[in-house]
Every structure is written in C-alpha cells, then in structure tokens.
Amino acid sequence: MKIGIVIVAAGRGERAGATEEGPKQYRSIGGRAVIEHTLARFLDWPHAGPITVVIHADDKALFQPIIERLGAKDRIRVVEGGATRQISVLTGLEDLEDQGVTHVMIHDAVRPFFDSSLLDRIAHCLREGENAVLPVMPVADTLKRGAQGFVTETVSRSDLYAAQTPQSFHYSSILTAHRQAASTGRSDFTDDASIAEWAGLAVKLVEGMADNVKLTLKRDIAMADEKLSSALPDVRTGNGYDVHQLGEGDGVTLCGIFIPHDQKLMGHSDADVALHALTDALLATCGAGDIGDHFPPSDPQWKGAASRIFLEHAARLVRDNGGTIMNADVSLIAEAPRVGPHRQAMRENLAAILDITLDRCSVKATTNETIGFVGRREGIAAIATATVVYRKRPL
Incomplete structure (x- = not known):
C-alpha cells in the first residue's frame, strides 16, 4: 500500500479576516505558518508517500519559503487549485496519477492539530480493504432547527457526527468519483466523503480527534497560536x-x-x-x-x-x-x-x-x-x- 497525500490550501479564508500574512493557511501560530504545522506532521508520519499541495496561484511566494524551511523539496509537489474546493481536490488527485499510489488522504491545510495515531487508525482501515474512511466526532451539542428567528424543533443528535479530515480513499475509486462528478456538472458537494457516497462507495467511520479542528475564524487562529505558544518546547x-x-x-x-x-x-x-x-x-x-x-x-x-x-x-x-x-x-x-x-x-x-x-x-x-x-x-x-x-x- 502506497498512500499519497493531498493538502487542500487554495482557499482565500475570508472569514478569518485580511492580514499582511495572507490567507489563514499562512497565518502564524506558534511561530510557524498553519500549513507548515500541517505539512510537518505528514512529513513525520512514516507511511506518508508523495505529498501534493494545492495552492492558489497568488500564493506561490508565500508557500515556497515553507518548503525550504521544511527541507522537503523532494517530497512535496505543488499544483494550482481552482475556483472551488472540489475542483482543487480533483487537480491534486490527478497530480498523483503518475506516482503509483494505491490510496490517498485528502486533508484541509487549516487542520494542523492531528497526530500520527489518527493517521494510523485510518491507514489500518484502508489496509483492511475499506474504499473510503471518514474520521468523525459524535455531535455533542443539542441541535435545533429554526425558521424566521425561532426554534421549530429539537433535532436528535443520535447517530450524528461531525466530519473531519483527512478523508481517505482507495485512490482510483475516489479519482473516478471526482471525475464523474465533474463530468455531470455537480459542484455542490461539501466534502470528498459526500462525493464517495454519491458514487456508491461505502464510507467507513473511524474515531477522529477533538483537537482536529478546522481553523476558520480569526479567533480560531488566535486560540491556536496561544495553544502552541504555551506548549512545552x-x-x-x-x-x-x-x-x-x-x-x-x-x-x-x-x-x-x-x-x-x-x-x-x-x-x-x-x-x-x-x-x-x-x-x-x-x-x-x-x-x-x-x-x-x-x-x-x-x-x-x-x-x-x-x-x-x-x-x-x-x-x-x-x-x-x-x-x-x-x-x-x-x-x-x-x-x-x-x-x-x-x-x-x-x-x-x-x-x-x-x-x-x-x-x-x-x-x-x-x-x-x-x-x-x-x-x-x-x-x-x-x-x-x-x-x-x-x-x-x-x-
């Protein structure tokens, strides 16, 4: 089994606010860019194969110093993404087509707080023959459905899960599914697991991590920086x-x-x-x-x-x-x-x-x-x- 990695990093991150550092994946937490933390964890994982990072065309100057600091020019491939996450992921998957990978992990650049134990759990499921593996956390909050500013009902949280990344797949299966979705004009999928579901792939749930959160807002980045800055060196x-x-x-x-x-x-x-x-x-x-x-x-x-x-x-x-x-x-x-x-x-x-x-x-x-x-x-x-x-x- 050879596991390729696709890191999705072409977003603009408008909800995190504009700064001189650029989009949120390039904001500094603990003295390093968010995406640098993410990449370092995959580079440290012994089972990681070739890594393709999908970036925005405007971010080349921001990303190049990160590769140099990581000393990973021979392991990281860079491609330009598209107008949507779905297009960017397909671009990343196609970049791995000549790398001989059998499986792939697709991960958000702005989720830096995962560890090798999560990757090991996912890889174990892939080795057992699963075509699609989704890390999840059970929904803990009470859920409400509302309309016109008022609650219309309380939604049972039984069997409800929050999806995380890396979402992982048999490589040719997810590549085919993405291509089929693109050819039919579908562009409304919110993640790769939903494309797998649409294509008829059974998606195996695996325990995620509470810390594996997506940094979305300015406050998320500030809290992440505080967390890393207080870590023991x-x-x-x-x-x-x-x-x-x-x-x-x-x-x-x-x-x-x-x-x-x-x-x-x-x-x-x-x-x-x-x-x-x-x-x-x-x-x-x-x-x-x-x-x-x-x-x-x-x-x-x-x-x-x-x-x-x-x-x-x-x-x-x-x-x-x-x-x-x-x-x-x-x-x-x-x-x-x-x-x-x-x-x-x-x-x-x-x-x-x-x-x-x-x-x-x-x-x-x-x-x-x-x-x-x-x-x-x-x-x-x-x-x-x-x-x-x-x-x-x-x-």
Whole structure:
C-alpha cells in the first residue's frame, strides 16, 4: 500500500479576516505558518508517500519559503487549485496519477492539530480493504432547527457526527468519483466523503480527534497560536564520548583542524575524537544510535575518511527529524598538543559543518594532570554535548 497525500490550501479564508500574512493557511501560530504545522506532521508520519499541495496561484511566494524551511523539496509537489474546493481536490488527485499510489488522504491545510495515531487508525482501515474512511466526532451539542428567528424543533443528535479530515480513499475509486462528478456538472458537494457516497462507495467511520479542528475564524487562529505558544518546547540534550590512542606521527586532527605534533591519533578514519564525540551527541537527540551504527569500522570505505562526513550525516538526520541545532560544546582532554591557538579555527569549522552561528559553538581543552592514559600521553579523549530543539507539539 502506497498512500499519497493531498493538502487542500487554495482557499482565500475570508472569514478569518485580511492580514499582511495572507490567507489563514499562512497565518502564524506558534511561530510557524498553519500549513507548515500541517505539512510537518505528514512529513513525520512514516507511511506518508508523495505529498501534493494545492495552492492558489497568488500564493506561490508565500508557500515556497515553507518548503525550504521544511527541507522537503523532494517530497512535496505543488499544483494550482481552482475556483472551488472540489475542483482543487480533483487537480491534486490527478497530480498523483503518475506516482503509483494505491490510496490517498485528502486533508484541509487549516487542520494542523492531528497526530500520527489518527493517521494510523485510518491507514489500518484502508489496509483492511475499506474504499473510503471518514474520521468523525459524535455531535455533542443539542441541535435545533429554526425558521424566521425561532426554534421549530429539537433535532436528535443520535447517530450524528461531525466530519473531519483527512478523508481517505482507495485512490482510483475516489479519482473516478471526482471525475464523474465533474463530468455531470455537480459542484455542490461539501466534502470528498459526500462525493464517495454519491458514487456508491461505502464510507467507513473511524474515531477522529477533538483537537482536529478546522481553523476558520480569526479567533480560531488566535486560540491556536496561544495553544502552541504555551506548549512545552521539545528541547533535547545529547552527550558523546570518544577516545583514540596516540602513536608516532606528525600531527593530530581535532574538530577538523590539523595540528602539527610528534604523535598522531590511531583509528580507522582520521580518528578525530572531537567530531566523533559530537556526532554521537547529535545522534542521541533523535535516538539514532551511535557513530558505529552508521559508519562501522569494519567497512573499508571509511578507512582514512574525514570525520566531517560523519558529523554532517548526524546533522542531516537531526534536521530530517525536525530538529534545530542550538548549541555544540566539545571538551578535549589531552596533555598535548596545545588547543588554545587553534580554538577559533575549530569553532569556525564546527559552525560551518553544522550550519549554525559561531556563538553556538564551543571548544574547550584541559589536561588530565598527568594521570591515567591521557596523562601518560597514550591517547586523547573528547566529551561533547549537543542541544537540539525539535518541532513544538501541542500540549
């Protein structure tokens, strides 16, 4: 099963009021655009296939920076929508036609508060053979029917549900249904499940989420911003430790900087203990194992390799998991050579590798007071700490 995603984001959102930020899907909540939160959640879901975002022709300049911040140019496809949501969805579905998807989830860009458990519930139903799956919440409020400003009757809320998205389908079935609706001139469907019903598809109900609300009014956006702003930041700290033996040589490489010396560090790669320790520290923040898992010393391709390759790989994994590197701190323990004269170059190299500012990179050094293997100049050790902030989650 390959699940494509269609994000509907071509609306103008007039009820949310006009602002310089643009339509409501581009309004900021928790420091990021609404649609950016929505996309980040799908990008984090391991079962998401190709993602097509249907935007308004006037919003290209608003949307492009979001793709760049998410680092997902290779996963997100962009098409222009039409005058109605129904036309926009059909455009998005047709864009996925050459992507080999078997199923599709169609989601409103302005519903950012869903999670992977909802997507997993829907995907389970699709795997069980359902052609259409609709997440819903039971109607909790008492319902009234009125006319001319007065109540005419109380409507039973028994068996009534509020529909949510992502509404999910067997891909070819919903594509055919949408095309049939378009060919007959029908344009009055309020959601994709209603088109599926009209086409004769059985629509399976699945438990939705109370938080999975559609941000419609200006007040909705303000409340969403307040909710995210009060969320606990996902700050993680990772530690790394490495040691390499010293042998006869002409210099050592520390933090990617070669320092002339009468000894060298022994190892399968260039034996840069500082970058090895920092690599482990970064990997620890997203539970990605250690340097040996990714670059085993038994693999001959890493013999003599520059350790910046390992650190760049770890930094990329952190970013792919939604992390922003905030700080990198390395402590070197060695009797010699002196690190002080090279500290600035080391910091600048770390900043360049990690693509962070110099003030977020620290390199320190100390001796072991002639105690132990370090004190006997048999090896050099390094301790590294990395601080990473991952994308905020709602409380």
